Amino acid sequence: MPADAPRLSRAGSAPRRSIVHLGPGAFFRAFNAVFTEEAMAAEGGDWGITAVSLRSAGARDQMAPQSGAYTSVTLSESGNRAQVIGAIVEVLVAPEDPEAVLAALADPAVKIVSLTITEKGYSHNPATGALRLEDVDIAHDLANSAAPRSAIGFIVEALARRRAAGVAPFTVLSCDNLPSNGHLAKGVTLDFARARDAGLAAWIEAEVPFPATMVDRITPATTQADVDALAAAEGYLDPACVVHESFRQWVIEDRFAQGRPAWEAAGVQFVQNVDAHETMKLRCLNGTHSTLAYLGYLAGLETISDAAHDPLFAALLERLWAVEILPTVPQPEGEDLPAYTAALLDRYRDRAIRHRLWQIAMDGSQKLPQRLLGTIADQRAKGVLPQGLCLAVAAWMRYVGGVDEAGQPIDVRDPLAARLKAESDGAGDAAGKVAVLLAFGEVFPEALATDAAFRAAVTEAYSRLATEGARAAIEGYLSGAA
Template sequence: MPDKPRLKRSGHTPKVGIVHLGPGAFFRGFNAVYTDEATELAGGDWGIVAVSLRSPTARDQLKPQGNVFTSVTLAPEGWEPRIIHSIAQTLVAPEDPQAVVAAMADPNIKIVSLTITEKGYCTQPSTGELDLEHADIAHDLLHPDQPKSAVGFIVAALDARRTAGVKPFTVLSCDNLPSNGALARAIVLEFARQRNGELADWIARTTTFPATMVDRITPATTNDDIAKLADITGYDDQACVFHEGFRQWVIEDDFVEGRPAWDMIGAKMVASVAAHEMMKLRCLNGTHSTLAYLGYLAGYDTIAQTVADPDFEVLCNTLWRDEIIPTLKQPDGEDLSAYCAALMARYKNTAIRHRTWQIAMDGSQKLPQRLLGTIADDLNMGCDPKGLALAVAGWMRYVGGQDENGGPIDVRDPLALALKNASEGAKTNADKVSALLAFHDIFPSTLAVDHRFCDLVTKAYGGIAEGGAKAAVRALRIETEARAKQQAHK
């Protein structure tokens, strides 16, 4: 690590108004930056209590610095650092759950926001319903004063506020999930109903759960990044985050008791975010996952490296044009073709080292939202989604745990062991596909038995297994271009 003085807070610590669950890199490079800029411009007591539900890493990085950190924009012309002051306090939930509940129950807290990833909602991926058999949920229902899960903390704090006669807070999901506000509301009400019907009714009447669409690529910070930033700034920042210049935040404007002036620094406040979030989930996240699995198997470390391969660039553009955009309703103020062209420019930004392995994490939780819904819509419209089927086959090959050179893949997924065992236990390519399609927590039963889908994925998996992901992407390009020429001559 560089021999530089540690970054320290200068000036006062902001008064709190927000508790945020999940203070990872995305939160620091997105929510905290928006809030910092909004309060600098318009004022307000919107300091953030950042709560880690698992690891003490964020606290250990931030607390010695007075909870300030550097947000670095990775522009093609160079790095653009800014010190962010919006975090007032950091807590680690397992160390003192009651302190977290007390912080959330504080009447000064107006918003509890979330970036806890798909698995943090403790749902069954195929249905989106709260998994009452999830270990953390079962624990929290038995021990409501010592919660472990995000929903357990939210309900415990809302119960404390109801008992004290305090208004509820707004629950603001900022995760990449379709209808994330409705999902957060559903799991909170179901959990509350398991505890106390009157509590659930009170939450339903008084608490709001705005939906959001968030977008900013935030690659993982490396030790080399920290050292380079120290050389540029003259201080050591263990909590620094790096991100692209682009950002987009669309928010359903439905808050119990106010919010920061996020709209004054670029957030779009709308009556409904549904069309925007579907655009982002399918166009960005869907192709990101596609590039992650197939790109990793092809030997590419980053998204920029992957789309530098012309065949992968064509794959992306073909997915958007033929398989994704036709399933979407155009959001107000957006041009879908222009949006996708801007995405490709972002993917090609070599200053963003967004690793394929990082994006590939937790695929069992991500596939239903990012790929499978689009595939189902394509099939219903009579379209054969060969590109998206190739993406699913790439995921299947990836979770098998062995790369194309015979080396191990470090698969990070809640179902990693079960998926690997299912793949290894099947002899033929078709059997492997069938074994993985049988995971009904991932694949809806209607899709898992759809012969068109099964045939497409089986063929795509065979192509990857026999010639590798790179050759399979190339073969699909050749087939697509040949079909386009035939249609042009008709």
């Protein structure tokens, strides 16, 4: 890195704010903000974004000296491409000044509130979708509406203020990797509002759109090496830069209360119903990402590209897609499903994208229901036992036990990590460990938890993982012996 490299700064004036985004992490900066920047460049309009961090000040501290500007870096084995993004006009840190966040959300100029808060940010029960009213932050927000902590608490208080002031509502746009994410966002928002004010809940239900979306762009965590490489290539320092693959896909249900950017000019697909696209992506991409994360980590691999270049893991992917996953995916408009999965394997093999398995493995208790268990449930309803996906569930169970195949500790990052490990450690043999983990109602729906064939398959897979290791377990599955 040049020793005297200047800090990136904004060129020109910032657009006026019309969007508030909750969760200014790397994916948002590599995806939503890039589409919005390109839409404004193509069709005009003021769709500036106030980004709100609900927890840490990291994004604000990186971006404030740059007036919100940052660099989006497309990684490629043939050469990287840098693009400066200016769509973000400011970053607020909610714990420092919740009133400033509420004022932004209540601003009549704000037409859209978008979310990338991860699965756990919805404070819901993943098995049922219902808001957990006992959640610490949710309980706090119901008692302290003027100083909320949760995304849901902020959204409901802001909508209450807009309603009281006679201001039109904003559209709530979930952009998280969750099935029917718009339906989920609406459900937890209404659950919270009903617990607070039935009249407010009725107004939200009648007036506030919650369009569903499907989002797709692989975005590894930015490293210091990425920052240094950008400085060397472009001549400026940008600690807020993000790195990502070239592929991107955003599918949105076209239901907005007060208009939207011309995102279609940047390649967004607008549809009436996004469910089939969501299912395709969650099961084909996210489901196999999680499968690789747990089995690959146990086998000593580090990244998705490492796994995809391994012939054994590539064969696993191809069989899962063809035999166990695609038969459960409804046909999305305009998609060729076998071509989609073939393209996924090519994306996974891109060595320029160092997407760590450990990063993908985070928060598995929140991810399994939509990434793996829904597919398994659909197969079980047809009388099919998907052995490969049962192996993936067993690998998650081994992973949350906190010790890898070499006997080294695993840094398990999960909201239920302590409980999962304690229950697993005290359960004895494979059958006991599987039984206690299947009893976690927050993860496993009762129909699966009590399915004897499913339990037996997961137990057998767990036992093989524990005694023979991940590679041997995959070989057994591929040979038909699993």
